[in-house]
Amino acid sequence: MRNNQDWHPANVRAHRDLSATVREFEIRPEGGVKPWSVGSHLDVRVEVDGREETRSYSLVGVPGDDAYRIAVKRAQPSRGGSRFMWGLETGSELSIGEPNNHFELSFNAPQFLLVAGGIGITPIVGMAQMLAARGANVQMRYAVRSAAELVYGDRLRQTLGDRLKTFCSDAGERLDIAAEIAALAPRAQLLACGPITLLDALREAWATAGRPAADLRFETFGNSGRYVAQPFWVELPRHGLRLEVPAERSLLDVLNEAGVETLYDCQRGECGLCAVDVVSATGSIDHRDVFFSAHEKQSNQRLCACVSRVHGGGVVLDSAYRPD
Ligand code: FES
Incomplete structure (x- = not known):
């Protein structure tokens, strides 16, 4: 069950490859573009x-x-969304929602540090442009596996000059998160988007540095776990069900398809609406959300069904939906 969403017809105006695995799409809605702000995301219906x-x-x-x-990374393995998107051509029709922002940029900080990991660059590009245009004190750090993955690198270099630093792990370059945070002015804001491992490291370093939690803003993407996605089982004793979650599908999808009504909204591991109670787990729970704290994740008492998975076994859930 999801909060109501209006879908609108749209078509692909153009697309271009930014790298071997990232393709940018220009999507023109039939009714015209709605007002949106930097940090927004767009829901797309995929088959x-x-x-x-x-x-x-x-x-x-x-x-x-x-x-x-939007820019879409061809995921391996894919839950199917990127496969669908990469199959679109110029003129292809699709259904989209309206822009929605859970990652808003405010301009009231003395300094901004933007951190992007991999395809997490997508919301950060506009933030860099907007902050630079306003003359804000902004720095950016962009970490990827190899130089070929530095999508939007040229545009960002033009915008930020030497305020942009890039890190390619295959060249042995490492982002020193603690040092970056230590160099920030008091009440500086850090805005980050990237894989869960990067965001967990940022959250831990931010807390260790004693900085206000509200000054760290982040967003993730739902396919970045500690393990490669693999199938796992789920049991729901209250419903008398045992289900298989294939590698390319989410637990949330499988629960809802089986009639186990589960609330959800963001499907990105951010809002916590889809959290379910864990009775026991066999194997390791791969928490892929940014909703729970590190301590909550360690306790393994709940998991976000939209993104989190189990590696090497399965999980018994108490109940997937509690109206209270
Ligand atoms: S739907 Fe938002 S965290 Fe799962």
């Missing part, structure tokens, strides 16, 4: 093995065009 599902993509750049821009 996966004959089922309609929703994927959420950050809008790239700044408002002002008559099309939305």
Whole structure:
């Protein structure tokens, strides 16, 4: 069950490859672009093995065009969303929601540090443009596996000059998170998007440095876990069910398809609405959300069904839906 969402017809105006695995799409809604702000994402209906599902993509750049821009990484393994998106051609029709922002940029800090990991660059591009245009004190750090993955690198270099530093892990370059945080002015804001491992490290270093939690803002993408996604089982004794969750599907999808009504909203591991109670687990729970604290994740008492998975076994859930 999801909060009501209006879907609108749209088409692909153009697409281009930013790297071997990242493709940018310009999507023009038939009714025109709705007002949006930097940090927003756009829901897109995708067809996966004959089922309609929703994927959420950050809008790239700044408002002002008559099309939305998103960039989609071809996931391996794919839950099917990126496969669908990469199958679109110029002129292809699709259904989209309206831009929604859970990652808003405020301009009231003395300094900003933007941190992007991999495809987490997508919401950060517009933030860099917007902050630079306003003359804000902004620095950016962009970490990828190899130089070929530095999508939007040229645009960001033009925008930020030497305020942008990039880190390619295959060249032995490592982002020193603690040092970056230590160099920030009091009440500086850190805005980050990237894989869960990067965000967990940022959250821990931020707390260790004694900085206010509200000054760290972040967003993740739902396919970045500690383990490669693999199938796992789930048991629901209250419902008398045992289900299999395939590698390319989420626990949330499987629960809802089986009639175990589970609340959800963001499907990105951020809002916590889909959290379910864990009775026991066999194997390791791969928490892929940014909703629970490190301590809560360690206790393994709950998990976010939209993104989290189990590695090497399965999980027994108490109940998937509690109205209170
Ligand atoms: S739906 Fe938001 S965390 Fe799962």
